[in-house]
Each structure stands twice: as structure tokens, then as C-alpha cells.
Amino acid sequence: MIRLPLVLMFSALLFSAGVYGVLARRNAVMVLMAIELMLNAVNVNLVAFSSSLHQMSGQVFALFIIAVAAAEVGIGLAIVILLFRTRESINVDEVNLLKW
Amino acid sequence: MIDAPRVELWAILPVLMLFGGGLIALLASGFARRAAQAPFALFTLAALAAAAASALWLWNRETTTALEGMVSIDRLAVVATLALCGIGAFGAYLGFHYFERDDFRRNEFYALLLFALGGMALLVAAADLIVVFLAVEVLSLALYVMTALTFRRGPTEAAMKYFLLGAFASAFLLYGVAMSYGASATTSVQGLARALTGVGGSQPLALVGALLLVVGLGFKVSLVPFHMWTPDVYQGAPSPVTAFMSAATKVAVFVAMVRVLDVAFGSLAWDLAPAIAVLSAGSMILGSVLAIAQRDVKRMLAYSSVAQAGFILSSFVSPEREGIAAALFYLISYSAAVVGAFGVVMLISGGIREQTGFERFRGLGRRQPVLAALLSVFLLSLAGIPPTAGFVAKVLVFGAATSAGYWPLVLIGALASVAGAFFYLRVIALMAMQEPRGVDIADPSPLPRLVLAVPAVTVVVLGIVPGVIVPLLQEAGVLTW
Amino acid sequence: MLTEYLPIVAMAVLAVAFGVASLVVSRMFRPHRPNPVKLSPYECGNDPVRLPRGERFSVKFYVVAMLFIIFDIEIIFLFPWAVRFRQLGLFGLVEMAFFIGLVFVAYIYVWRAGGLDWATSVEAPADADLASDSPRDPMAAADEELAAAMHDAEVAGAR
Numbered sequence: 001m002i003r004l005p006l007v008l009m010f011s012a013l014l015f016s017a018g019v020y021g022v023l024a025r026r027n028a029v030m031v032l033m034a035i036e037l038m039l040n041a042v043n044v045n046l047v048a049f050s051s052s053l054h055q056m057s058g059q060v061f062a063l064f065i066i067a068v069a070a071a072e073v074g075i076g077l078a079i080v081i082l083l084f085r086t087r088e089s090i091n092v093d094e095v096n097l098l099k100w
Numbered sequence: 101m102i103d104a105p106r107v108e109l110w111a112i113l114p115v116l117m118l119f120g121g122g123l124i125a126l127l128a129s130g131f132a133r134r135a136a137q138a139p140f141a142l143f144t145l146a147a148l149a150a151a152a153a154s155a156l157w158l159w160n161r162e163t164t165t166a167l168e169g170m171v172s173i174d175r176l177a178v179v180a181t182l183a184l185c186g187i188g189a190f191g192a193y194l195g196f197h198y199f200e201r202d203d204f205r206r207n208e209f210y211a212l213l214l215f216a217l218g219g220m221a222l223l224v225a226a227a228d229l230i231v232v233f234l235a236v237e238v239l240s241l242a243l244y245v246m247t248a249l250t251f252r253r254g255p256t257e258a259a260m261k262y263f264l265l266g267a268f269a270s271a272f273l274l275y276g277v278a279m280s281y282g283a284s285a286t287t288s289v290q291g292l293a294r295a296l297t298g299v300g301g302s303q304p305l306a307l308v309g310a311l312l313l314v315v316g317l318g319f320k321v322s323l324v325p326f327h328m329w330t331p332d333v334y335q336g337a338p339s340p341v342t343a344f345m346s347a348a349t350k351v352a353v354f355v356a357m358v359r360v361l362d363v364a365f366g367s368l369a370w371d372l373a374p375a376i377a378v379l380s381a382g383s384m385i386l387g388s389v390l391a392i393a394q395r396d397v398k399r400m401l402a403y404s405s406v407a408q409a410g411f412i413l414s415s416f417v418s419p420e421r422e423g424i425a426a427a428l429f430y431l432i433s434y435s436a437a438v439v440g441a442f443g444v445v446m447l448i449s450g451g452i453r454e455q456t457g458f459e460r461f462r463g464l465g466r467r468q469p470v471l472a473a474l475l476s477v478f479l480l481s482l483a484g485i486p487p488t489a490g491f492v493a494k495v496l497v498f499g500a501a502t503s504a505g506y507w508p509l510v511l512i513g514a515l516a517s518v519a520g521a522f523f524y525l526r527v528i529a530l531m532a533m534q535e536p537r538g539v540d541i542a543d544p545s546p547l548p549r550l551v552l553a554v555p556a557v558t559v560v561v562l563g564i565v566p567g568v569i570v571p572l573l574q575e576a577g578v579l580t581w
Numbered sequence: 582m583l584t585e586y587l588p589i590v591a592m593a594v595l596a597v598a599f600g601v602a603s604l605v606v607s608r609m610f611r612p613h614r615p616n617p618v619k620l621s622p623y624e625c626g627n628d629p630v631r632l633p634r635g636e637r638f639s640v641k642f643y644v645v646a647m648l649f650i651i652f653d654i655e656i657i658f659l660f661p662w663a664v665r666f667r668q669l670g671l672f673g674l675v676e677m678a679f680f681i682g683l684v685f686v687a688y689i690y691v692w693r694a695g696g697l698d699w700a701t702s703v704e705a706p707a708d709a710d711l712a713s714d715s716p717r718d719p720m721a722a723a724d725e726e727l728a729a730a731m732h733d734a735e736v737a738g739a740r
Contacts, residue, residue: 015271022264031264035264035267038268038275039271039274042274042275042277045278045279049278049281053282057287063657063661064230067654067657067658068233068237070653071654072237072263072267073647075245077643077646077647078647079248081643082251082256085251085640086251086252104670104672127689127690130690130694131693
């Protein structure tokens with residue numbers, strides 16, 4: 001049995017790694033991956049709580065998050081593709097024009 | 101055998117109308133990709149009317165929550181849904197005119213609009229954090245796509261930015277949800293409230309969760325530390341989409357915040373109100389100051405909407421019925437003014453290649469007196485100058501904050517209003533006093549002017565006789581739990 | 582306790598054994614007559630212009646990936662339902678039929694919108710004059726020229 005605080009710390013680290021990735025990366029696809037990392041940290045959190053509370057709704061929530069994350073990735077990829085159509089280039093690994 | 105849950109679909113009838121309409125519109129746009137868009141616009145208006153009618157039908161329901169406590173049925177949700185349907189109707193018409201003028205067939209616009217509205221109508225009724233999350237995501241995903249809908253470079257970059265920052269913010273929202281679930285062993289908003297008072301679970305965990313929840317929702321309404329996306333997205337998005345999202349998103353998310361803050365934080369209002377006051381003051385100051393420096397009307401209105409979010413939030417320091425009614429009145433008057441303002445900007449900017457710099461508005465009073473007059477009414481209301489609804493809204497909101505003892509916040513708000521009056525009036529002066537330059541690219545058609553007169557009349561009527569809706573809003577200011 | 586996992590182990594062993602067996606059997610029976618043309622990477626009969634490694638993927642693959650992710654992920658709702666299929670009974674069946682119906686609506690839209698056509702999925706829409714007049718910074722313009730040149734080189738190489 002893995003103890004709950006350890007899992008929560010792991011998920012907090014994962015989440016922080018995701019936050020770092022979002023702030024440090026300039027490539028849109030990389031930022032998208034970092035956001036996925038954050039969402040999966042949340043999933044780890046929910047499942048850990050769900051198992052320690054002996055209650056299912058956390059796992060159900062995790063399923064919803066996975067599905068919504070997939071929809072988000074779909075829209076993210078669509079916008080990346082659109083961005084590259086407007087730049088008349090088909091190479092997606094050149095997205096570097098984000099300035100914030 | 102697992103017992104089937106009670107499926108009380110009547111409780112979310114307005115949401116079902118919107119989503120059902122959206123699905124039909126989506127299928128139709130798949131089969132009729134290059135067809136004329138007038139039937140789509142009419143169908144959208146019909147779906148909005150059906151949703152509004154079914155929301156009205158819920159007004160006198162006795163039940164409190166439905167669908168296993170997932171959604172609440174109360175007058176707050178009804179009023180917010182009606183406001184959303186109204187905004188959606190203007191959004192649909194403005195979008196129709198925008199795409200029709202350039203003969204740009206993008207019939208998915210109507211499906212996306214209905215999906216976004218469905219998410220918003222669900223959000224205003226959400227009583228469970230799962231529903232809050234799903235509703236926020238549905239409305240956001242639809243709005244990301246709507247932002248990029250013209251397939252041009254500026255809108256696409258705006259959509260990219262909106263999407264990445266929005267997904268970043270919803271990750272924070274989710275982390276907050278996970279924390280509050282861990283604290284209270286349930287995902288309901290009420291469970292979070294119980295955990296926050298220390299009754300059913302870990303209080304510090306619940307507090308972290310609640311604050312992260314406010315971060316996630318604060319992003320969607322562009323409160324100040326989370327407003328970075330607003331100017332770029334409002335400027336980059338097509339004007340009808342900006343009009344729709346600036347009004348409808350604020351209505352939906354602020355009502356959700358009313359619910360979360362009122363229920364979850366009601367018991368420790370004394371603890372959380374200072375944090376809300378700081379967010380509110382920051383938004384009012386920074387939004388007004390940064391708006392002064394802008395040279396583009398859409399960008400200026402974006403910063404002004406940041407400031408307006410701060411004004412609305414300032415009523416949240418008093419978790420009383422007056423506070424909620426004031427916030428609702430502010431939301432309605434703000435929505436009417438901002439939909440109208442972006443609508444006029446859309447007509448002036450000359451087609452899909454929008455030109456919204458200040459020079460377009462120079463001397464508009466000579467060339468386009470009707471448009472200039474309409475825009476002036478909307479800007480006066482946003483500035484909060486007496487014969488308009490914006491003035492009444494500010495009085496109500498500041499009254500609520502004063503009664504809760506937050507007079508420094510009211511002082512900051514008053515100063516921010518003065519600074520705000522400067523940049524709104526500067527545009528009016530630009531239109532009235534200066535000589536026009538360059539060619540006139542404004543849209544000459546009469547029907548959009550007539551349609552935009554509706555929010556203008558609303559703004560003026562609510563400014564002169566606010567009594568027509570205030571008692572209604574006070575009735576809606578009671579949450580049923 | 583651990584014996585509960587025996588069926589899974591047996592399944593895993595069977596799966597590996599099937600994979601290995603198919604490879605071994607096909608290697609034993611297939612003809613093996615290599616020549617230099619067969620061994621070179623296929624590029625329309627020309628000599629390869631450059632190595633496949635480091636090659637960029639066409640954006641078409643991103644469209645496929647996007648659609649795949651969305652339709653693939655629906656299985657996570659089917660899976661818990663399948664595990665408790667009998668207990669959920671008719672209610673579960675009706676709900677799931679409704680859910681599949683909704684996914685099907687999205688599928689029909691994708692099909693009608695041309696998302697499944699390999700040839701046209703990357704064509705620019707005919708009615709959008711893409712970015713023809715939007716202001717560009719010089720860096721972006723240079724990037725685009727470079728990309729266009731590389732694209733031309735690719736086309737020439739293919740010919």
C-alpha cells in the first residue's frame with residue numbers, strides 16, 4: 001500500500017513540472033504536452049483520493065478529465081494546423097510565434 | 101443490480117434545447133457546407149426561443165436540485181439563462197451579418213454558438229464540481245474554435261493563445277476540484293462548503309481547493325492577475341464572436357462564481373472577502389489604466405471589460421441578496437452595452453479584414469451619425485454616466501460593497517470609474533469633434549442598425565426606470581439548496 | 582492470492598507466443614531474394630535525396646491523429662459500462678446507445694466535412710484568402726520563404 005501523502009507529493013511535482021513546461025516552452029505542441037502533464041497530475045490526485053476514501057466518484061471524474069483532455073488536444077492540434085495553413089507551411093514543428 | 105438513477109431531464113430542458121439545436125445545426129452544416137446561412141440563423145433563433153421558453157417554465161418549480169444533486173433549479177439559473185439566450189440571439193444575428201457581408205460561408209458558427217450557450221446554461225445551474233468543469237470546458241472549447249473561425253492569421257493566433265492559456269487555467273481549476281474532493285470526499289459544491297467550515301473533512305485542503313477554483317473561474321472572466329489573454333483575444337477574434345463571448349462568458353461564469361462563493365464561502369465570508377476585494381480592486385485599477393493607453397477600439401474595450409469584471413466582483417464582498425441582485429443587474433446592463441458596442445465596431449470596421457484603430461472612428465459623427473450615436477450610448481453606459489443603465493449598475497454594486505463595510509473598495513472603484521470615463525469619452529470626442537479622414541468603409545445596411553437599437557433602448561430604459569427588473573432580480577438572488 | 586493473476590499471465594504468454602510464432606513461421610516460409618533496388622528506401626524509383634531520419638511529417642498526419650484521439654477516447658466510457666454490463670441492465674444499454682448516437686453525429690459531421698478524405702484534407706479552403714493581407718513581421722516572412730523553398734525542394738526531389 002502506497003501512502004497517500006507520497007502520492008499527493010508526486011502529483012504536486014508532476015503538476016509543477018507541467019507548469020514549468022507551459023511557462024518555459026515556446027513551441028505550441030510542447031506547451032500542449034505540458035498542459036496534458038498537469039491534467040494527468042490531477043488524475044493521479046483524484047484516483048489517489050478515491051482509493052484512500054474508498055469512494056468511486058473521484059475515478060469517474062478522472063474518466064471525464066481524460067475524455068475532455070482528448071477533446072482539448074483535438075482542438076489544439078486543429079488550431080496548430082490552421083496556424084500553419086495561414087503561414088503556407090505544412091511543418092508543425094516550427095510553431096514559435098507565440099508572444100505573451 | 102445497480103439501481104438506475106432518476107433521470108429528471110426536465111430540470112435541464114433549456115440546456116437540452118441548446119445542445120439539441122447545436123447537434124442538428126452541426127449535422128446540417130456537414131451536409132450543406134456551402135448552403136446559404138439564413139436558414140441556419142433562423143433555426144438558431146428558434147432554438148434560443150425554445151430554450152428561453154423552457155427556462156421560463158422552470159421559474160415556478162419547487163424542487164431544489166435534480167439529477168442526483170448535479171444541477172440546481174432556482175431563479176438565479178432562470179434569469180441567467182434568459183440573459184444568455186438574449187445575448188446569443190444578438191450574437192447569432194451579428195455573426196450572420198458579418199459572414200453574409202463578405203459571402204463567407206461558415207455554417208458551423210451556429211452550431212458552435214449553440215454549444216457554447218448550452219455549456220453556459222449548464223454552468224449557471226451547476227451544483228456539482230464535475231458539472232462545473234464539464235460546462236466550463238464545453239463553453240471554452242466552442243469559443244476557441246469560434247475565435248479562429250475566419251481562418252485568417254490574426255484570429256488564428258488569438259485562438260492559439262486563448263486555447264493554451266485557457267487550457268492552462270482549466271488545469272488549475274481541476275487541481276482545485278481534486279483538492280476539494282480530497283477534503284470533502286464528495287464533488288458537490290455543498291460538500292466543499294462543509295469542508296471549508298471544518299465540519300466534514302480537511303479545512304486547509306478545502307481552502308487550497310477553493311482558491312484554485314477561483315483562479316480557474318477568474319481566468320474566464322479576465323480578473324486581473326489572469327487577464328493576459330483578454331486584449332489579444334478580444335482584438336483578434338471576429339467582432340461578432342467578441343461581442344458574444346465578452347458578454348455571455350461573463351454572465352455564465354459570474355453566476356457560477358455567485359453560486360460557489362455564496363454556498364461554499366458563505367460561512368467564512370469574513371475570511372474570503374478580503375481576497376475578493378483585492379482581485380476586484382486590481383482589476384478595476386489595472387483595467388482602467390491600461391485602457392487609457394490603447395489606440396485600437398477593440399483592444400480598449402477589452403481592457404475596459406477587465407475593469408468591468410472588477411466592478412462586478414466588488415459586489416461579491418457582500419454575500420447578501422442585494423449583492424447578488426446588484427451583480428445580476430450589472431451583468432445585464434454590461435452585456436447590453438458591450439454587445440452593442442462590439443456590434444457597432446463590427447459595422448464600422450469594414451468586413452472580415454477588420455480595421456478598428458482609432459483613425460477609423462475619427463469624425464464618424466459626420467459620416468455615420470446613427471452608428472456614432474449608438475456607440476456613444478453604449479460607451480456612456482460602460483462609463484457609468486447617469487441616464488444609462490451603467491450608472492444604476494455602479495450605484496447598486498457600490499451600495500452592496502458599502503453595506504458590507506468595504507468603503508475603501510468603493511473609493512477605488514469610484515476613482516477607476518473617473519479614469520474610465522476619460523477613455524470612453526475620448527472615443528466619443530473623436531467621433532464628434534474631429535474631421536473624418538480616409539475612405540468610409542462602414543457598412544451601409546439599415547437592418548443591423550435597427551437591431552443594435554434594441555440594446556441601446558434597453559440600456560437607456562434600464563437607466564431611467566431600473567425598477568422594471570430590479571425586484572425580479574432580487575427574487576432571483578436567493579439560492580435554493 | 583497470486584493465483585488470481587494466472588489467467589492474465591497465461592493470456593500474456595499466449596499473446597507473446599503468437600507474435601513470435603507468426604514472425605518465425607513467415608521467416609521460414611517466405612522467399613528471400615534481396616537486390617539493391619529493393620533494399621533502398623522507396624522514393625518513386627529515384628535515388629533517395631536524403632535519409633528518412635529527421636524527416637518531417639506531413640500535416641495530414643496531424644489531422645488523422647486529431648480525429649483518432651477524439652474517437653478513440655470514447656472507449657473509456659464504454660469500458661466501465663462493459664465491466665458492469667449486466668448490473669446496469671436496460672438503463673445502461675439505453676444510455677450507452679444514446680451516447681454512441683451522439684458520437685455518431687460527430688462522426689457523420691467529420692465524414693461530410695471531408696475530414697476522412699486523405700487527398701483533400703490538407704487543401705486550403707477555397708473561400709478563404711488566407712492571410713494574404715495581414716501584416717507580417719520580416720522574421721515570419723523569412724520563415725515562410727524558407728519553408729516554401731524546402732517544400733519546392735521536396736517536390737523536385739520527388740519528381
